[in-house]
Amino acid sequence: MTVDVPAWAAEAAALPYPTVFATVSGAHLYGFASVDSDLDLRASHILPAAEVVGLRTGPETISTDTWRDGVELDVVSHDLLKFARMLTSRNGYVLEQLLSPLVVTTSPVHRELVALAPGLITSHHAHHYLGFAATQERLFAKTGELKPALYTLRVLHTGIHLMRTGEVVADLGLLSSLRYVPTLIDLKRSAEHGAFPDSLRSTVLQDIERLRTELESARDTSALPAHADPAAVEALHELVVRTRLVENEVPASSQGHQTPSP
DSSP, rough: OOOOOOOTTTHTTTTTSSSEEEEEEEHHHHTTTTOOEEEEEEEEOOOHHHHSSSSSSSSSSEEEEEEETTEEEEEEEHHHHHHHHHHTTOOOOHHHTTTTEEEEEEHHHHHHHHHGGGGGTTTTTHHHHHHHHHHOOOOOHHBBHHHHHHHHHHHHHHHHHHHHHHHOOOOHHHHHHOTHHHHHHHHHHHOTTOOGGGGGHHHHHHHHHHHHHHHHHHHHHHSSOOOOOOHHHHHHHHHHHEEEHHHHHHHHOOOOTTTOOO
């Protein structure tokens, strides 16, 4: 995957709390960013213990939407505890954010999370991809735009690959062998909300239905467990506690944007 991440991305992802990680998500991760796509940065931060257990709690989620050098920036960060809870659900979004190869900011805690991720992946993650595909297919039927068609194809391919291999890959260009996908990606890269070519509509709809059936079959025959590995969940719990306690020991005057090692 070749993606030009702006040199200022790390500065743009700076948070008012220590950062566990920041990665690029969205169309850049999916392999079909357009010339006018926004830059989606996804992150996790560490609230100090006083802002978790006290009367005045800090933000579990921080969301900002700004512009930089003509690029719209969408930054969303979850506190480590919230992010860990989402990791133990069947949430494909957080898996893709954590395991994104487009890393803007990292830390020892990030690397521990990445190491734990395989033990948290289950066959039930297929429900996330089936649900998201259904939502995007309805949007495609309503708008006729290229973007939801590509999103539908992308999530189905990612889900199938995950069920078969246990590996998270979000780049449609790497996953799909459908002959028209490169054409659709090229069209998307020229315009964020481009029109879908009518000549391909019936073919794509047939492939979407086939891929949905394929994902359901891959889920039902997957070697992935039905539940997360208890040892991985326990290790995740210990990582959250350890990280929070270490951060609590950092003097308030020197916290800044340091990232503690657990």
